[in-house]
Amino acid sequence: MRSYYKYILMALFCMTGVSCKKYLDVAPDNVGTLDYAFRNRNEAESYLFSCYSTMQQLNNVIYNAGFTTSAEIIYPNNLGVTFFDQSGFNLIRGVQSTGSPVLNYWGAGGVGNVNLFQGIRRCNTMLENIDKPIDLSESEKRRWIAEVKFLKAFYHYYLMRMYGPIIIIDKSFPIDAPTDSLKRKRSSTDESFAYVVSQLDAAIPDLPPVIENQTKEFGRITKFIAMSVKAEVLATAASPLFNGNPDYAGIKDRSGKLLFSAGYDATKWKAAADAAKAAITECEARGLHLNTAPPTTAVSDASDEVKKLLTLQSAVTGKWEQNPELIWALNYGFGYQGFVMPKLTSDAVSMANTYPSNWAVPIAETELFYTKQGVPINEDKTFDYNGRFTPKAGDDANKHYIKQGYETAQGNLGREPRYYASLAFDGSIWFGNGKLKEDDAPYVQAKGIFATAGPKSFNSTNITGIWPKKLANYQTVMDKTFDVVSYQLPIIRLSGLYLLYAEALNEAEGPSAEVYKYIDMVRARAGLQGVQASWTAYSTNPGKATGKDGLRQIIHQERRIELAFEGQIGWDLRRWKELQEVLSKPLQGWNINEGSSAAYYRPSTVLIPVFGVKDYLFPIATQDVIINENLTQNPYW
Known part of the structure; x- marks a missing residue:
């Protein structure tokens, strides 16, 4: 095991007992131990890894809505035995509620013991105490600050994908802060995205281009990781769910503030395309490329x-x-x-x-x-x-x-x-x-x-x-x-980044040689001809690839094929506002109780999904809305 893994495991164990306020985890605890935690470089590094620990806990796909609600995989709910928490898979069965939200990352404790607000609080505490270790070099300090700003940005972004407008937590509050000061309002979606991007922009220059000491540091954030996440953040901001969505027109908080953008802004796609191209350039400069070599381990004979x-x-x-x-x-x-x-x-x-x-x-x-x-x-x-x-x-x-x-x-x-x-x-x-x-x-x-x-x-x-x-x-x-x-x-592969760039560029400028280039690179690795050649020669709709709308459909399908089962497509379908269409049809399988081919190959309905407009954003628990009178519930909940 790498040393970094050991630090993460230690951090997970030592942080599980941390208390938090139910409606928002913004005040630091264990104040008396902070001086000890930052008394020298080694202690501060342990605290840095505690900031990472929340992110590591997000790896479990059964708690990832992008995985469980994508309709790519169905999990049976009548086994009579529990292998793991199947509640995330049950979301497409219509079990979501405000009383006890499924995959609740907003409330206290968090799903799977993950509390994103607690993770944000740790990051703020780290940034506020980073000057205390007297033996921490300036170069390492800059790197740690950049890593923590990335983590803080990512935790906010994770909440945004689920809840839309969020409460931005940019600093810790004193332990004796008045209760009313902790009852924060939600920022608008534009404010939320702008904050996340600002944190990423602040982090990127001081992140290492690659991990030099892989034995001790493999898995820590690099510049190309942060740049790739920034591209995804901006593509999400530009997508139909958040960019002039008429379903959210006029939605305000309790003070009358608009929480969602009032109209479509095409320039958001240009920003996403520019960020994706910059991330691609950085990735390729660091030696990343599509995997085109078959594995050889233990393969003795294969065509x-x-x-x-x-x-x-x-x-x-x-x-x-x-x-x-x-x-x-x-x-x-x-x-x-x-x-x-x-x-x-x-x-x-x-x-x-x-x-x-x-x-x-x-x-x-x-x-x-x-x-x-x-x-x-x-x-x-x-x-x-x-x-x-x-x-x-x-x-x-x-x-x-x-x-x-x-x-x-x-x-x-x-x-x-x-x-x-x-x-x-x-x-x-x-x-x-x-x-x-x-x-x-x-x-x-x-x-x-x-x-x-x-x-x-x-x-x-x-x-x-x-x-x-x-x-x-x-x-x-x-x-x-x-x-x-x-x-x-x-979480992110280069093929996905190529397709994200093609998507954003098509939305910003329409079909072009550059758009086709990055789609075709992914297709070529899969053994396929380019988009234009394939559609011209074989499709009953040969002009589909020449128009912006048709090419959008092709890119969306290409992503759903290339990134299938990787925990990404559920998020894509949400930001595209296509998940409701996918879940509007019965999900079918083969007639598995039959032994003959003629009987087996008759599609049989196994699940009728339940998904409405309100399900694009997750509900905030009723108790949180009651406790914090400044907190506005998500639309239609």
Whole structure:
């Protein structure tokens, strides 16, 4: 373990007992110990890592609304046993309330023991005491200040994505501050975004370009991380949810102040595009690039087609320090591989009660992925869209992805490489699980298994018959034992930054060679032709890529494919105001209780989502609104 990890763990343990005011955590506690905490460099460094600890606790995807509310993965809610806190997955079932908000990052304690206001308070305390250590060099002081300003900006931004207008906490309050002074009002969205950007701008110049001492410091914030986050912040500010959203027109706080921007401002997209391009330039200057090399560890024999899939997979599940396109992740590993892998051996079936393989992908998510021609399945002139549910045996043309001779759905054949790198389904080949020679690779047999496993077997709890293969490292083995090869799930990858830049530039200026360039770089790594070539040759709507609106749809779909299951798309769908459309349709899977192909490949509704306009922003708990009479509840709650 790196030394930095140890500091984080120490900070987590020592900070869990910190008390806080229920409505806002802005006053410092343990005042008598602050002088001790900053008496020298070593003690101050420990406090710095306590500022980081809140961020590290945000790594758990089950508490990430961008992951659980994206409709990319469905979790069954009738298992009769609790493997983890499933409340975040249940949000799309309409369980949100003001009485006891789900994924409550505003209130006291926070979800998963994360309190973002407490994290902000620690940052303010650090900044206010940074001059006390007498043995802290000026250069290191500047770096620490920059790191803490980044953290403070990120915590505010995390709250903004969930709640919109926030309370800006720029300084600590005395422990004996009058209670009324702690009852703060919310700033407007424009004020909130401006504050976050100002903190990032203040931090960026003094952050290190790279981490030189990776043994002790890997995972700490660099300049290119902060610049990439700034681009995302500005893109969020420019997006339809916050940029002139008519649903929030005229919404005011209790004093009559407008909380949301009154009209659309196109210049916000230009600012986002400029920030994204600057971040790309910095990332590439530091050696970051798209991962195009397949992993070689333990791979004894694989075709070029399988190597392409491994290349795509390792862009997500490869080790951070070896992944050339991973801009930012958190130090803790992704802890749910046992929930995303089908049972591929008879011995693995016996482990179902511990690792139930029940993170299920709805059919709608699979239909986002392109055909092998690089266009949507309902636009491809060469693809039998209406016959996609018809059973068809795997053939020679698809032998690297589908078991030859095995009946699967016709729609599983002739798809782009990211389809097979991201999804596991009935008949699909799974390279890995201890079989690292292509000729020995197992394949998924879903038909009949669910029908014979019995209603109480947790092997039957993948309610769609489709697994998010992308989230499993190819070296992880579930057989007689479960041997996990861990990885850090990315927060920002270079491919995502490329697509963010293309999105912002298209919104600011419309289609251009520059926009196409950055989309096509991502597509080329996935083995696809460029946007213009693909749409011209294969789409029933060949002009779609030439107009701003059509290209917007293409970019949005490209992001949903490229970043699927990574905890990003739920946030994208919110800022685009597209989540309500996605959740307006029943989520379906295969007819998993049937054993024959004809019966199995009949879509069956597994969940009818509940999502309205009010759900774009999370509610603040009623008790917090009551205690702080200056606090205004979010619209429609």
